Amino acid sequence: MSTIVAPTLGVRSGSVCASHRVSKRANAISARSSMSPARAAVRALSLRGKATKGRTVGGLSVSAVAAPMRPGSVDLAEEAKPRKVAIFVEPSPFSHVSGMRNRFLGLIDSLHDEGDEVTVVTPCVNKTQEYHGVKVVSVLGLRLPFYNSKTLLLGTGMSLRVIWELVFNRPDIIHASSPGMLVCTAIIFAKLLRIPLVVSYHTHIPEYIPRYNLWTGLVKPMWAIIRECSRWCQLHLVTSTVMEKELKENGCKHLDVWQRGVDTNTFNPKFKSDAMRGQMADGREGPLLVHVGRLGSEKNVGFLKGILERIPEANLAIVGDGPERAELEAHFAGTRTKFMGMRSGEELAQCYASGDVFLMPSESETLGFVVLEAMASGVPVVAVAAGGLTDIIEDKKTGLLYPSKDLDQAVELTQSLLQDPARREQIAQGGYEDVQKWSFHASNRRLRNLQYMRAIRRFRIIERFRNLLIRVQIVNTLRRMWQAVMGFFTSLFKPTAQPQTAAAVA
Structure with missing residues (x-):
């Protein structure tokens, strides 16, 4: 490389x-x-x-x-001045595994390294009190009835400890993830305490609603809630230009893209391992296809079975866990598929780097961190042309894209990489070189020094205008009171007209 x-x-x-x-x-x-x-x-x-x-x-x-x-x-x-930052995030990045988890853990570390005082409010399973010197306030978490996960919790954040932290250790800015319940609490505190608010959008709920067989009539109210969050914050961050365009078309305001980033030291071609490859292929010979992600119905992992059936000599390794794992294991029964379960650290880096092709069938991604991690690991990516994935991949240069639900094209692109090592190396090299520009450090410094400052400046302008209006209202009220008082005293001393008698008239 x-x-x-x-x-x-x-x-x-x-x-x-x-x-x-x-x-x-x-x-x-x-x-x-x-x-x-x-x-x-x-x-x-x-x-x-x-x-x-x-x-x-x-x-x-x-x-x-x-x-x-x-x-x-x-x-x-x-820019250099240390700040107090309160982060409201759900589900908890300390217990729930997702791309959003990596983003917020990276942000927390970066802010702490810059000298900022960070307080994290989150519904935590293990009641974490501290993370790398950062204060963590655990709040009550509620499980979703339709999503079988013990770590995906939504929290209200209305607790005495949260109130104490925000009132007596007042932050300079609040950053809340959305959509969810905790962002509503963040909006309330930001308004009551007059603190700048940044909201970042990570989970495309309007896309998830039909996938979980929920009432489709919930889509419009969900968009109304998202618009309302956008109206109350000073900056509404999204993870890709595709999401920025969609939210703008649905009436959201103050939009900006939170620059993508990946840890290129953790995910790197140097972690390629023959031992891990053998484990992922379950000891079988043949090319190795890899998918990493949460096993939920919104991720469309079952689509990969069609690719595997059309390339019978290939092996498939699925890395990750989630509420649909049992159903997916039954779905892939009889195929050359190995479920690796949850992996982290160097083991996860080896899983990425040891494959021949990385497959990404999810059509609901707001960005797609696993794709960035695969590219950083030097593995070519074949992904569906949907959501934030089109923001990451430049087709035929940094990866290959197939149209939504087009199994024939997905199979053709995967086979083209497996049968042509030179093309596979070319696409892998293109993705690897492109992802070097998107480091976590650069992304988080831009967020802290530019985007947070933009939100703070916008808040100050609004506050000045509000204070001006209050002063104008006070002046108008005092003027009306003065006029009323003067009118009262004038009426007291004004001589009354004497009534004319009939004789005087004659």
Whole structure:
């Protein structure tokens, strides 16, 4: 695999020296106090600015650093400033396995590394109190009656401890996952305590409703709830441009894409293992097809049986667990299929890297993290052209896409990769090189330093306008009260007209 070399930024030697001096000053400030490195950097910049008027620091003039922020730009001092962030997320990333779990765990780690004080509110099965130094507030969780999973819990978040944390340790911003019950609690607290709110959309419930044989009349009310969440937040994040377009068409506002990301150190071709491959193929010879994901009806895993039946020499390894596992094991009975169960860490990385082709039949993905992980592992992907998958895969370059429910095309594309090693390597290389641009670190830094700041600025503008309206209303009320008082006193001292007598009239 080729390596990607990050471009270097050209800077003047004077700028480098100035940056070095600021860095030394920040280290000194941090060393002699309990101040975090991020806060120390801000302090060093401000001290440097007093003594370097008109000169440059890190390639920027001091006046430019101190200048007001233009729309879309980032205020350097406010970017580095540590914040208090409250994250309301359901289901819990500490117990429920999904692509959303990886995204939020990565976000929590990134914010903590930046020096932010993070509090996570979530319905936890194991009542976690702390995660890598981050405070976790566990709330009551309710299971869905139609989804057979002990870890997929929805929480109300209305508890005394949550109220205590938000009131006495007031966050600078609240980030809530949606849709669900916990986002409603986040909206209430954000409005009552006047805190900026970011909502991120991860589960495409309108698509799930018909798949679970629920009443299709629930689709319109569900869209109404999603629109209402969008109306009350300052920023509504989605995981792909496809979801952004669909939500916009359904009346949602303040939309932006949460840039995709994947841990390219954890998922890497170096984890390819002959021993794991033998285990996944159950000791059989032949090409190895792989699928990783939650085993639920919305994932359309049963579709893969048709591909396997048309390529009889192939083996299929299904990695993951979920409420439909027993039904799927019965469905695939008699085929060359191995259910690997839940895997994590290096074992999961080996499962990805040891396959020949990764198959993704799910049509309800808002993004598709497992596809990113497969691409990072150097395995070519054949996926359905639906949902957020079309945002990840550039057809015939970084992967292969087949039309929805088109079994013939899915079989043809899979066979083309198995029968042509050069093409298989070409598609794998294209996917591997593309995914190197999408790291968790870059995605989360953009979220923290740009998108959170955008939500905070929007909130401040709304607050200023609201305060202006309140002042205008107060002035108008005082003016009316003054007019009423003056009218009352005027009526007291105004001479009354004497009635004319009949004689005077004559």
